[in-house]
Amino acid sequence: MDPETQRIFEVVKANVVKVLTGLDPALVTIERSLTELGANSVDRVEVVMYSAEDLGLDVPRAELHGARNLADLVAVLRRHAGA
């Protein structure tokens, strides 16, 4: 994982752990999906929204609908971060 992807993944991971309280952070790996980790539809929106906010990004919701796992989410965020 390149440093920029790693940086964005760490932001996402922190929000996954914040939203899914009690989740072991070690389980949050980039190939996992939020659903696998126990997130419901509201939890998923929270993770995306807080991550975009933390990164200072405004990401159209439509671009996130196809995301199948955290790697996809990180890729969308990275594209908007312009890196």
Place this chain on the structure above:
Amino acid sequence: MVSGRGFAGGAGTGYPALVAALRADRSAIRVVAAGPRVPALGAPAEFAAEAWWDGLAAADPALGARARRLLRNVPRPALLGAAAALEAAREAGLPADAPGDAGTGVIVAGSNLAQDWGFANAGAVLAGRSPNPRHAVVYADSHQVGAVSELLGLRGPGATVGAAAASGHAALFQAWLWLRAGVVERCVVLGAATGFSPVEAEAFALLGASSPAASVAELGGPFDRRHAGFVAGEAAAAVVLETEPAARARGAVPRGGLAGAALLLGARHGPEPDVDDEERAMRRALAAAGLTAGDIDLVSAHATGTPAGDRAECAALRRVFAGELGRVRVNAPKDLTGHTFSSAGVVAVLACLAQMEGGFLHGHAHLADPIDEAFSLVRRAEPARVRAALVNGFGFGGFAAALVLTSA
């Protein structure tokens, strides 16, 4: 009968905190705002979610984790409600429902419970930001019902029942009907805390319904000649109601009984109290309980501290109790808790159960000069035997309600 009790409000977190405040005539009312457009006085709960979760987790890590997950990023009334409901369920020893069970009912008193949360989210949207991601779920009337159901593992019928300040009465009336109809053997009734926004605070002040007092010293409480409006209080209150046979079969300890209930409309929609309606509600609740005014030891008055409301209730009580007026004791829990709106009826029920079990009557902290000397108002807490109590509750929309409670 009532088998479980829970409270989270201005008096503290936990039913014992409410009992202690009642025994000491300790008011939760204090200065909470600078005014002048919004009322200066309030009776807020000092509820710390982290400490509550940690306390739950210390005794039961799985429960603590479930509560933290379920009640993170939700309106404050949902947190207080969950704390009260969980306490009541634990006291009752209420088991979670298995999928094949008839199920335990869940009724939440009050329907528009998160006004302050909505106000904050409106502000975000007006400023061009997204609303809270949970808003679509937690703004709904169903949120607290669902949260209590999930927290306690209950799978029976559920509903919110609203009647403004008489919501607690309406919810208990509904639960009483469910039990009598055999729909459920037990039901959690949660009087939800009401989270007013500055909009409601200003609107009540505009109507002259809330007290303009700038300090506690200036405040005239319910039935006091200086009364000039209610003081908003924040509290969630819960009871577990069960049929006698079901409770006995489980070995549940009775804490008192809901012997009769009445909920009536007045063919008028506004805020004005109506002496005839209040009288009808009290008489009907007594009849439903198979009791007369002579059987009642204590009236827990609706008495919010508005001059029109207090006077109307006195007039209705004069009619119902007539020759018993000097004997029956009267107190107003809102003097100590503030007016907790949606939960007010359930708070008053808890207060009566506490007085029955503890052998005392609570007094008032903001009553110096009563508007009507004919009543036997409890001035300061005193020992007493309470076997039957009448609990009044009236709400905007023309609601008049009354409950009859009997000691265990």
